[in-house]
Amino acid sequence: MKVAIIGGGAAGFFAAITVKENYPDSHVIIFEKSHKTLAKVKISGGGRCNVTNGCSSIKELSEAYPRGSKQLKSNFKLFNNKHAMMWFESRGVSLMVQDDNRVFPSSNNSQSIIDCFYAETKRLGVELTLGKGVKDIRQMGEQWKLSFLEGGICSSIFDKVIIASGGSPKRKGLEWLERMGHKIETPVPSLFTFNMPVESVRQLMGVVAENAQVSIQGTKLKSNGPLLITHWGMSGPAILKLSAFGARLLSERNYKFSIQVNWGNVSNSEFVLQELQRLEKLNANKFLSNVKPYALPDRLWLFLLDKCELTQNKKWCELGKKGMNKLVNILTNDIYKVEGKTTFKEEFVTCGGVSLDSIDFATMQSKVCKNLYFAGEILDVDGITGGFNFQAAWTTAFIAGKLN
Numbered sequence: 001m002k003v004a005i006i007g008g009g010a011a012g013f014f015a016a017i018t019v020k021e022n023y024p025d026s027h028v029i030i031f032e033k034s035h036k037t038l039a040k041v042k043i044s045g046g047g048r049c050n051v052t053n054g055c056s057s058i059k060e061l062s063e064a065y066p067r068g069s070k071q072l073k074s075n076f077k078l079f080n081n082k083h084a085m086m087w088f089e090s091r092g093v094s095l096m097v098q099d100d101n102r103v104f105p106s107s108n109n110s111q112s113i114i115d116c117f118y119a120e121t122k123r124l125g126v127e128l129t130l131g132k133g134v135k136d137i138r139q140m141g142e143q144w145k146l147s148f149l150e151g152g153i154c155s156s157i158f159d160k161v162i163i164a165s166g167g168s169p170k171r172k173g174l175e176w177l178e179r180m181g182h183k184i185e186t187p188v189p190s191l192f193t194f195n196m197p198v199e200s201v202r203q204l205m206g207v208v209a210e211n212a213q214v215s216i217q218g219t220k221l222k223s224n225g226p227l228l229i230t231h232w233g234m235s236g237p238a239i240l241k242l243s244a245f246g247a248r249l250l251s252e253r254n255y256k257f258s259i260q261v262n263w264g265n266v267s268n269s270e271f272v273l274q275e276l277q278r279l280e281k282l283n284a285n286k287f288l289s290n291v292k293p294y295a296l297p298d299r300l301w302l303f304l305l306d307k308c309e310l311t312q313n314k315k316w317c318e319l320g321k322k323g324m325n326k327l328v329n330i331l332t333n334d335i336y337k338v339e340g341k342t343t344f345k346e347e348f349v350t351c352g353g354v355s356l357d358s359i360d361f362a363t364m365q366s367k368v369c370k371n372l373y374f375a376g377e378i379l380d381v382d383g384i385t386g387g388f389n390f391q392a393a394w395t396t397a398f399i400a401g402k403l404n
């Protein structure tokens with residue numbers, strides 16, 4: 001059996017290795033457009049490669065995917081984060097799970113993952129062809145013929161093809177698949193930070209609110225977690241998660257919207273009022289500036305006092321009902337105007353790609369073309385930051401590589 005893998009990235013290598021392990025006599029060739037393989041693995045996770053996430057249940061794992069959650073949930077029964085960790089460790093890559101559940105090679109170097117892939121493909125006899133971008137694939141009966149961007153046609157005919165060519169930032173890059181009958185979800189960026197050019201909060205750059213809740217006004221989109229104030233706006237896990245779940249809607253709004261920040265992540269304002277009243281009772285004669293609710297960073301607390309026009313040297317006992325209400329409001333409903341986005345350089349993915357409607361997820365085979373499979377970011381599947389995007393690549397490649 002001859003198998004072509006289109007794309008020499010994470011999903012392509014994983015699929016090629018899986019095919020060879022399942023079908024040792026097969027002839028597997030990876031066709032890579034550029035002259036470098038595994039380029040994204042190399043730079044991933046700031047050069048450390050956040051290879052998966054150590055979360056403990058399939059439910060938690062699948063909830064990390066704004067697109068593809070339901071489909072991946074079933075596939076995770078076959079190959080999930082625990083399997084991925086075992087896969088790498090059994091092939092000599094020692095891994096470590098950080099406190100935030102992100103999993104990295106113990107070497108702290110993405111090269112360990114690359115070396116593992118190179119060693120495995122060499123051991124199994126996978127052939128690698130660099131500088132060959134696949135332009136088109138044509139069906140000949142139940143087999144496939146490949147033609148290249150650089151011109152020419154592959155002399156071989158393949159029994160099976162796995163497409164693992166990664167996310168395409170533009171719909172144009174997916175038109176060849178659309179012509180074959182696949183439904184395409186228009187690509188838009190996911191995982192970005194929010195630009196706030198008119199907001200003075202930017203002066204607090206570097207400040208982190210450890211547990212904030214952020215929602216997009218006029219929508220049900222909401223997330224929580226650490227929020228980082230940057231010199232251009234806001235970032236951190238709470239913002240990145242929101243950008244992923246809101247990727248399509250925010251693109252439609254041309255990245256102009258307002259967010260509502262709840263600085264203590266306490267939705268019920270009655271509870272916030274009770275907490276402030278408790279602080280007032282305990283610290284009646286202390287200055288507002290010296291007693292902070294929800295362990296907020298000093299600079300943020302002073303900024304919020306200033307924003308709701310409460311002088312720092314006012315005492316808690318002088319706050320009054322009006323002052324108290326102002327504080328409750330700023331802590332639970334602090335509005336910021338977002339105008340634009342900045343790509344998150346640590347991990348950037350595309351929302352959109354080959355529609356899940358066109359794929360049989362039990363096999364990763366195309367529903368419109370027999371013997372054609374998909375794996376990785378080419379699919380309309382993407383996760384939040386934390387190793388989930390590689391996990392989707394490993395899982396889909398593992399299933400595609402069975403060639404069922």
Ligand SMILES: Cc1cc2nc3c(=O)[nH]c(=O)nc-3n(C[C@H](O)[C@H](O)[C@H](O)COP(=O)(O)OP(=O)(O)OC[C@H]3O[C@@H](n4cnc5c(N)ncnc54)[C@H](O)[C@@H]3O)c2cc1C
Pocket residue numbers: 006007008009010011012031032033034036037038039040041043044045046049050051052132133134135164165166167345346347348349375376377378386387388389390391393
């Ligand atoms: C800077 C950065 C850091 C990241 N860090 C992390 C992280 O730490 N953890 C995590 O989970 N995710 C991370 N991601 C996301 C992760 O890298 C991707 O989700 C993952 O690489 C997708 O794998 P893939 O094989 O589907 O696509 P890719 O890695 O993009 O590989 C696709 C390959 O196909 C080739 N190709 C494209 N078209 C053709 C064609 N027509 N013919 C032949 N070859 C073709 C490309 O050149 C490329 O080599 C990061 C992304 C970026 C950009």
